[in-house]
Amino acid sequence: MIVSTAFEPINGVSYYPAVVDDSLCERVKTALMDANAHSGADILIEGVRHPAPRLVSSFSDTVLGLEGMESSRTWTPELAELRDLVASVFSLNFNYALANLYRNGDDYTGWHSDKAALHLDGSKIAIVSFGAPRRLSIRSYEYPKDAQTFTMEEGSVVVMDLGVQATHEHSVPKEENPTDPRMSITLRKLHILDEYLRQSE
Ligand SMILES: O=C(O)CCC(=O)C(=O)O
Numbered sequence: 001m002i003v004s005t006a007f008e009p010i011n012g013v014s015y016y017p018a019v020v021d022d023s024l025c026e027r028v029k030t031a032l033m034d035a036n037a038h039s040g041a042d043i044l045i046e047g048v049r050h051p052a053p054r055l056v057s058s059f060s061d062t063v064l065g066l067e068g069m070e071s072s073r074t075w076t077p078e079l080a081e082l083r084d085l086v087a088s089v090f091s092l093n094f095n096y097a098l099a100n101l102y103r104n105g106d107d108y109t110g111w112h113s114d115k116a117a118l119h120l121d122g123s124k125i126a127i128v129s130f131g132a133p134r135r136l137s138i139r140s141y142e143y144p145k146d147a148q149t150f151t152m153e154e155g156s157v158v159v160m161d162l163g164v165q166a167t168h169e170h171s172v173p174k175e176e177n178p179t180d181p182r183m184s185i186t187l188r189k190l191h192i193l194d195e196y197l198r199q200s201e
Protein backbone atom coordinates (compact mmCIF):
# COMPACT_ATOMS: atom_id res chain seq x y z
CA MET A 1 0.00 0.00 0.00
CA ILE A 2 1.38 3.40 -0.96
CA VAL A 3 0.36 6.39 1.10
CA SER A 4 1.07 9.99 0.29
CA THR A 5 1.70 12.65 2.89
CA ALA A 6 -1.29 14.93 3.02
CA PHE A 7 0.06 17.28 5.63
CA GLU A 8 3.27 17.87 7.56
CA PRO A 9 2.45 20.45 10.24
CA ILE A 10 6.04 20.50 11.48
CA ASN A 11 9.22 18.69 10.59
CA GLY A 12 9.01 15.19 12.04
CA VAL A 13 5.20 14.99 12.26
CA SER A 14 3.15 13.74 9.28
CA TYR A 15 -0.59 13.19 8.86
CA TYR A 16 -1.80 10.42 6.53
CA PRO A 17 -5.57 10.19 5.93
CA ALA A 18 -7.42 6.96 5.08
CA VAL A 19 -4.75 4.39 5.97
CA VAL A 20 -7.09 1.95 7.78
CA ASP A 21 -10.16 0.76 5.86
CA ASP A 22 -13.72 0.98 7.23
CA SER A 23 -13.98 -2.71 8.00
CA LEU A 24 -10.89 -2.81 10.22
CA CYS A 25 -11.93 0.50 11.85
CA GLU A 26 -15.28 -1.06 12.80
CA ARG A 27 -13.64 -4.23 14.12
CA VAL A 28 -11.12 -2.31 16.23
CA LYS A 29 -13.86 -0.12 17.74
CA THR A 30 -16.04 -3.14 18.54
CA ALA A 31 -13.12 -5.05 20.04
CA LEU A 32 -12.14 -2.18 22.28
CA MET A 33 -15.68 -1.66 23.49
CA ASP A 34 -16.24 -5.39 24.02
CA ALA A 35 -13.04 -5.76 25.96
CA ASN A 36 -14.35 -3.05 28.28
CA ALA A 37 -10.70 -2.28 28.27
CA HIS A 38 -10.58 1.33 29.29
CA SER A 39 -9.99 2.59 32.77
CA GLY A 40 -10.71 6.02 34.12
CA ALA A 41 -8.21 6.00 36.92
CA ASP A 42 -7.24 9.33 38.40
CA ILE A 43 -4.00 10.80 37.17
CA LEU A 44 -1.24 12.24 39.34
CA ILE A 45 0.15 15.62 38.34
CA GLU A 46 2.92 16.82 40.65
CA GLY A 47 1.53 14.70 43.46
CA VAL A 48 -2.07 15.96 43.10
CA ARG A 49 -4.86 13.59 41.99
CA HIS A 50 -7.07 14.71 39.09
CA PRO A 51 -9.91 12.80 37.45
CA ALA A 52 -8.65 11.48 34.11
CA PRO A 53 -9.92 13.72 31.29
CA ARG A 54 -10.30 10.63 29.06
CA LEU A 55 -10.21 6.85 29.47
CA VAL A 56 -7.07 4.87 28.71
CA SER A 57 -5.96 1.29 28.23
CA SER A 58 -2.80 -0.36 26.98
CA PHE A 59 -1.75 -3.43 25.02
CA SER A 60 1.64 -5.01 24.54
CA ASP A 61 3.62 -8.14 23.74
CA THR A 62 3.66 -9.00 27.41
CA VAL A 63 1.78 -7.68 30.43
CA LEU A 64 3.58 -4.54 31.52
CA GLY A 65 2.91 -2.30 34.51
CA LEU A 66 4.07 1.27 33.94
CA GLU A 67 4.01 3.79 36.76
CA GLY A 68 0.63 5.48 37.03
CA MET A 69 -1.03 3.08 34.55
CA GLU A 70 -3.03 -0.11 34.92
CA SER A 71 -1.16 -3.14 33.61
CA SER A 72 -1.29 -3.60 29.87
CA ARG A 73 -3.08 -6.55 28.25
CA THR A 74 -1.77 -8.68 25.45
CA TRP A 75 -2.91 -7.68 21.93
CA THR A 76 -6.43 -8.57 20.83
CA PRO A 77 -6.50 -10.10 17.31
CA GLU A 78 -7.89 -6.84 15.88
CA LEU A 79 -5.25 -4.68 17.54
CA ALA A 80 -2.52 -7.06 16.39
CA GLU A 81 -3.88 -6.74 12.84
CA LEU A 82 -3.88 -2.96 13.12
CA ARG A 83 -0.35 -2.95 14.59
CA ASP A 84 0.93 -5.12 11.73
CA LEU A 85 -0.82 -3.05 9.06
CA VAL A 86 0.59 0.27 10.32
CA ALA A 87 4.02 -1.31 10.85
CA SER A 88 4.12 -2.57 7.27
CA VAL A 89 2.74 0.61 5.64
CA PHE A 90 5.35 2.80 7.37
CA SER A 91 8.15 0.21 7.76
CA LEU A 92 8.05 0.55 11.53
CA ASN A 93 8.00 -1.81 14.47
CA PHE A 94 5.75 -1.65 17.55
CA ASN A 95 5.51 -3.59 20.81
CA TYR A 96 3.13 -1.42 22.84
CA ALA A 97 -0.08 0.55 22.31
CA LEU A 98 -1.66 3.17 24.50
CA ALA A 99 -5.34 3.55 23.61
CA ASN A 100 -7.36 6.65 24.51
CA LEU A 101 -11.14 6.96 24.57
CA TYR A 102 -12.60 10.47 24.37
CA ARG A 103 -16.21 9.90 25.44
CA ASN A 104 -17.37 13.28 24.13
CA GLY A 105 -16.04 16.75 23.35
CA ASP A 106 -15.29 17.44 27.03
CA ASP A 107 -12.68 14.68 27.16
CA TYR A 108 -9.24 15.88 26.10
CA THR A 109 -5.49 15.42 26.38
CA GLY A 110 -3.61 18.40 27.80
CA TRP A 111 -0.30 19.75 26.49
CA HIS A 112 2.48 17.18 26.92
CA SER A 113 5.39 15.46 25.20
CA ASP A 114 5.53 11.69 25.15
CA LYS A 115 8.16 10.19 27.44
CA ALA A 116 10.98 9.66 24.98
CA ALA A 117 13.08 7.79 27.56
CA LEU A 118 10.67 4.83 27.53
CA HIS A 119 10.90 4.43 23.75
CA LEU A 120 13.57 2.89 21.59
CA ASP A 121 16.02 5.53 20.34
CA GLY A 122 15.13 6.66 16.84
CA SER A 123 11.72 4.97 16.89
CA LYS A 124 8.49 6.67 15.84
CA ILE A 125 5.06 6.90 17.43
CA ALA A 126 1.97 6.31 15.25
CA ILE A 127 -1.42 7.70 16.34
CA VAL A 128 -4.36 5.91 14.66
CA SER A 129 -7.81 7.54 14.93
CA PHE A 130 -11.29 5.98 15.14
CA GLY A 131 -14.74 7.51 15.54
CA ALA A 132 -15.44 11.24 15.60
CA PRO A 133 -12.84 13.58 14.09
CA ARG A 134 -10.75 15.39 16.71
CA ARG A 135 -8.08 18.07 16.48
CA LEU A 136 -4.41 17.63 17.33
CA SER A 137 -2.42 20.74 18.27
CA ILE A 138 1.36 20.88 18.21
CA ARG A 139 3.54 23.74 19.42
CA SER A 140 7.21 24.24 20.13
CA TYR A 141 8.47 25.00 23.62
CA GLU A 142 10.30 27.95 22.07
CA TYR A 143 7.32 29.62 20.36
CA PRO A 144 4.25 28.33 22.23
CA LYS A 145 1.96 30.92 20.66
CA ASP A 146 2.46 29.39 17.20
CA ALA A 147 0.45 26.17 17.59
CA GLN A 148 -0.32 24.10 14.49
CA THR A 149 -3.73 22.45 14.64
CA PHE A 150 -5.28 19.91 12.28
CA THR A 151 -8.13 17.39 12.33
CA MET A 152 -7.56 13.65 12.64
CA GLU A 153 -10.22 11.68 10.76
CA GLU A 154 -11.22 8.07 11.30
CA GLY A 155 -8.71 5.70 9.71
CA SER A 156 -5.94 8.30 9.64
CA VAL A 157 -2.43 7.93 11.04
CA VAL A 158 -0.14 10.59 12.47
CA VAL A 159 3.53 9.55 12.54
CA MET A 160 5.71 11.45 15.04
CA ASP A 161 9.48 11.23 15.34
CA LEU A 162 10.66 10.60 18.86
CA GLY A 163 13.04 13.56 18.55
CA VAL A 164 10.11 15.98 18.22
CA GLN A 165 9.21 15.25 21.86
CA ALA A 166 12.27 17.21 22.99
CA THR A 167 11.27 20.40 21.18
CA HIS A 168 7.47 20.26 20.89
CA GLU A 169 4.40 19.32 22.89
CA HIS A 170 0.98 18.22 21.65
CA SER A 171 -2.62 18.14 22.87
CA VAL A 172 -6.11 17.03 21.86
CA PRO A 173 -8.22 20.03 22.89
CA LYS A 174 -11.83 19.98 24.05
CA GLU A 175 -14.48 20.52 21.38
CA GLU A 176 -17.19 23.11 21.92
CA ASN A 177 -19.83 21.40 19.76
CA PRO A 178 -21.40 18.07 20.72
CA THR A 179 -18.92 15.40 19.67
CA ASP A 180 -19.32 11.62 19.37
CA PRO A 181 -16.80 9.28 20.98
CA ARG A 182 -13.35 9.05 19.47
CA MET A 183 -10.58 6.53 20.09
CA SER A 184 -6.91 6.78 19.38
CA ILE A 185 -4.46 3.93 19.42
CA THR A 186 -0.91 5.16 19.82
CA LEU A 187 1.54 2.51 18.63
CA ARG A 188 5.01 2.59 20.16
CA LYS A 189 8.29 0.71 20.35
CA LEU A 190 9.30 0.73 24.00
CA HIS A 191 12.84 -0.36 24.79
CA ILE A 192 11.85 -0.92 28.41
CA LEU A 193 9.59 -3.79 27.33
CA ASP A 194 12.61 -5.83 26.22
CA GLU A 195 14.42 -5.01 29.45
CA TYR A 196 11.32 -5.90 31.46
CA LEU A 197 11.11 -9.27 29.67
CA ARG A 198 14.77 -9.95 30.38
CA GLN A 199 14.31 -9.17 34.09
CA SER A 200 11.41 -11.57 34.43
CA GLU A 201 13.20 -14.47 32.72
O1 LIG B 1 -5.40 10.87 21.21
C1 LIG B 1 -4.50 11.35 20.53
O2 LIG B 1 -4.65 11.59 19.33
C2 LIG B 1 -3.17 11.69 21.12
C3 LIG B 1 -2.94 11.01 22.41
C4 LIG B 1 -1.58 11.28 22.97
O3 LIG B 1 -0.99 12.29 22.76
C5 LIG B 1 -0.93 10.24 23.78
O4 LIG B 1 -1.53 9.19 24.04
O5 LIG B 1 0.24 10.43 24.15
Ligand SMILES: [Fe+2]
Pocket residue numbers: 112113114170
Ligand atom coordinates in the same frame (compact mmCIF):
# COMPACT_ATOMS: atom_id res chain seq x y z
FE1 LIG C 1 1.07 12.14 23.38
